[in-house]
Amino acid sequence: MKKCLLGVLLLLSILGAGGAKAAGTPAEEVLPLGGLWKGKLPLLGGQLDVTISVVPLSNGKFFAALDVPAQKVSRMETELTVRGDSVLMRMPGADSRFAARFDRTKRELNGTWTQGQEKSTVRLYYFPMPTVTGPGTRLTPPYREEEVTFNNPVGRLNLAGTFTIPAGKGPFPAVVLVSDVGAQDRDGTIGDYHLMGSLADYLTRRGIAVLRYDDRGVGKSGGNTNTATTAMLVSDVQAALNFLRSQLEININRIGVIGHGEGANVALLAAGKPLPPAFVISLAGYGLTGEQTLLQQLVDEQKAQKIDPAKVQAAYERQRTMYDIMRQTGTPQAQAIVANMMRQDQPNLDAKAAQAQAAQLLTPWRTYFLSFDPIAELDEVSCPVLLLNGTNDLQAPAELHLTALEKELRSINRGTVSKRLPGVNHLFQPPKTEWTLMNGEMLPLFSPAALETIREWIVGLGVKK
Numbered sequence: 001m002k003k004c005l006l007g008v009l010l011l012l013s014i015l016g017a018g019g020a021k022a023a024g025t026p027a028e029e030v031l032p033l034g035g036l037w038k039g040k041l042p043l044l045g046g047q048l049d050v051t052i053s054v055v056p057l058s059n060g061k062f063f064a065a066l067d068v069p070a071q072k073v074s075r076m077e078t079e080l081t082v083r084g085d086s087v088l089m090r091m092p093g094a095d096s097r098f099a100a101r102f103d104r105t106k107r108e109l110n111g112t113w114t115q116g117q118e119k120s121t122v123r124l125y126y127f128p129m130p131t132v133t134g135p136g137t138r139l140t141p142p143y144r145e146e147e148v149t150f151n152n153p154v155g156r157l158n159l160a161g162t163f164t165i166p167a168g169k170g171p172f173p174a175v176v177l178v179s180d181v182g183a184q185d186r187d188g189t190i191g192d193y194h195l196m197g198s199l200a201d202y203l204t205r206r207g208i209a210v211l212r213y214d215d216r217g218v219g220k221s222g223g224n225t226n227t228a229t230t231a232m233l234v235s236d237v238q239a240a241l242n243f244l245r246s247q248l249e250i251n252i253n254r255i256g257v258i259g260h261g262e263g264a265n266v267a268l269l270a271a272g273k274p275l276p277p278a279f280v281i282s283l284a285g286y287g288l289t290g291e292q293t294l295l296q297q298l299v300d301e302q303k304a305q306k307i308d309p310a311k312v313q314a315a316y317e318r319q320r321t322m323y324d325i326m327r328q329t330g331t332p333q334a335q336a337i338v339a340n341m342m343r344q345d346q347p348n349l350d351a352k353a354a355q356a357q358a359a360q361l362l363t364p365w366r367t368y369f370l371s372f373d374p375i376a377e378l379d380e381v382s383c384p385v386l387l388l389n390g391t392n393d394l395q396a397p398a399e400l401h402l403t404a405l406e407k408e409l410r411s412i413n414r415g416t417v418s419k420r421l422p423g424v425n426h427l428f429q430p431p432k433t434e435w436t437l438m439n440g441e442m443l444p445l446f447s448p449a450a451l452e453t454i455r456e457w458i459v460g461l462g463v464k465k
Helices: 011-016 195-205 234-245 262-271 290-304 309-328 331-345 351-361 364-371 401-410 448-461
Strands: 035-043 046-056 062-067 079-083 086-091 096-103 108-115 118-127 144-152 157-165 172-178 209-213 250-260 280-283 385-390 416-421 436-438 441-443
Touching: 046 118, 062 079, 062 086, 096 118, 144 234, 157 195, 157 234, 172 195, 172 234, 172 262, 172 448, 195 209, 195 250, 195 448, 209 234, 234 250, 234 262, 250 262, 250 448, 262 280, 280 448, 290 309, 290 364, 309 331, 309 364, 331 351, 385 401, 385 448, 401 416, 416 448
Parallel strands: 172 209, 172 250, 250 280, 280 385, 385 416
Antiparallel strands: 035 046, 035 118, 046 062, 079 086, 086 096, 096 108, 108 118, 144 157, 157 209, 436 441
16 A cells, blocks of 8 residues: 555644645534544554544534545545535545545444555544644644753853754755844744744655744744844854854755745845855845835734724824934933833823833844835845735735835845735735634634745755756
8 A cells, every 4th residue: 555644633743734624514503513533544464543634614614634644644635525524635645535434323434445556445433633733732843842942152041942854864955044033033923823844844754954933032042132133133043054054954055035024034135145045035025115014014903904094194194203303312312302202192191101111112133124115135135035926914914015125135145036915915815714723713824825925935946956
């Protein structure tokens, strides 16, 4: 029997397996297939334990994957089609299919397993999906995972992170992950969503090593994010690249950087320095200056709230004046002026609170970011670049930011590829209709289309033409 696979107890593993299809059943009649389906597959001389994991999506479709533990491989794409009580599962990678009838009373799948010319009667029994969202619950991934610390001699600090190495024999291509604006942990945690953790897991399972690290001042990393400018963060990426170059399992010629938001701009800056990465992937990188970016975000946010256009314009002008003061005035004087503006806007705000809020605005990072022009140094970038944005990105709209980046890069770099992903937002989540359902709740996920686009492009760079 060809090697069958799965290992899909973790939701992200299932997402990586690819989309399964459900058709012919209205949303209110979708079969309760979510969970683990386990049984015995007869073979000459014995049986194989098989498990098919199914996760329902909020739009009535499913993600599904097959596991045959005895084969010691995991994750096989499984297409799932539902018509009434009939369930068809197809595993093209194993030249197999399972046509079954769902028994509502016993909650079983009874049918015929076909592989090539061989047919067997198989019964699969339902088991609930193990809970993996509880505190401290984590399943062991099918790859090596190491807690690491590496030194940034320029910044005179140590950074802590997680280094994941694929199963099998290297050397492997590798990437460094760089987060967006603000102090973020190595997983890019936002509530139940782990942007960087999801991306790292997906790529490592598919043969690409990943180093992700806590931002300065977060977790076990030294330093302070508020005092680190965008330019200063480049040395963190360079330190991470040097760490990977020192690892025996890594192909030193295929080490790249994937940055999200501001992290994409940091990655592009690193690509213009000595010892650049072999490639860069920009996830919603900014193409406008920092001031233009923040002002545009303010306008879009107020428009979304359906605020009167005249008030939106007034807020824009006032904020722009404040940013001009922050950029052009010395810090103590700027703090006093900004605090005064806040008290005028909020009469009930006392002087002490206004001073404190002004101080929070006038961090070294923000004053630098206001003047930061992400286009200025792109002429130094010669490595291949993949620019990705979602069409539902409200923080870095593709028509503004992606357009600016691709126009500049394509004029100087023939290795630039640009793609817009339909329905994807700034956090690279697909539309909510494609989110997973777990215990009746919708859980966010990293867009499967984005994940596969990233993997395919990296692998394609290593193919000789």
